Amino acid sequence: MSLAAFLLSAVLALSPQQVEVAARITADGQPECTLYLPDQTSLPCRPVITVIAGARVIGHSSGEVIRLTGAAVRRLNRDEFALLVAHEVAHYYLGHTASTPAAELAADRLGAALACRAGFSPAAGISVLRFAAAGRTHPRRDVRRMAILAAPCRVPAVTFAR
Numbered sequence: 001m002s003l004a005a006f007l008l009s010a011v012l013a014l015s016p017q018q019v020e021v022a023a024r025i026t027a028d029g030q031p032e033c034t035l036y037l038p039d040q041t042s043l044p045c046r047p048v049i050t051v052i053a054g055a056r057v058i059g060h061s062s063g064e065v066i067r068l069t070g071a072a073v074r075r076l077n078r079d080e081f082a083l084l085v086a087h088e089v090a091h092y093y094l095g096h097t098a099s100t101p102a103a104e105l106a107a108d109r110l111g112a113a114l115a116c117r118a119g120f121s122p123a124a125g126i127s128v129l130r131f132a133a134a135g136r137t138h139p140r141r142d143v144r145r146m147a148i149l150a151a152p153c154r155v156p157a158v159t160f161a162r
């Protein structure tokens with residue numbers, strides 16, 4: 001491995017503290033979901049979190065992979081990071097494959113519940129919305145702020161998609 005590649009791999013990773021935050025949020029994995037492996041073992045359903053290069057704070061969830069930019073790993077405080085990860089984990093749990101205003105608000109609500117259940121403060125992390133762009137797929141920040149702050153601190157009985 002070249003020195004440049006090593007430095008890049010060192011930068012593009014979650015810190016041990018961030019790994020712990022993500023583990024607390026995903027906890028036992030998606031409720032009522034188990035992965036059965038060919039060797040007869042099984043695993044809870046949890047997304048894989050990877051870090052990609054990027055100077056803007058962005059989280060993205062597709063299928064079983066959550067991608068966070070390097071900026072998201074470096075620039076967020078603990079509660080902001082927890083709320084971002086929880087939002088993306090919520091997309092995974094809810095089986096979202098595309099971004100729509102309804103999907104974003106559902107992920108905001110479930111994500112706030114997941115972050116709060118894990119011991120983080122959605123109210124303290126909500127400043128992460130300063131990085132959120134509104135548009136065709138994402139609701140306005142004040143609408144998202146209300147959805148997050150109104151979410152109860154428990155994971156609601158929702159129908160999970162996977």
Ligand SMILES: [Zn+2]
Pocket residue numbers: 087091099104107
């Ligand atoms: Zn989203």
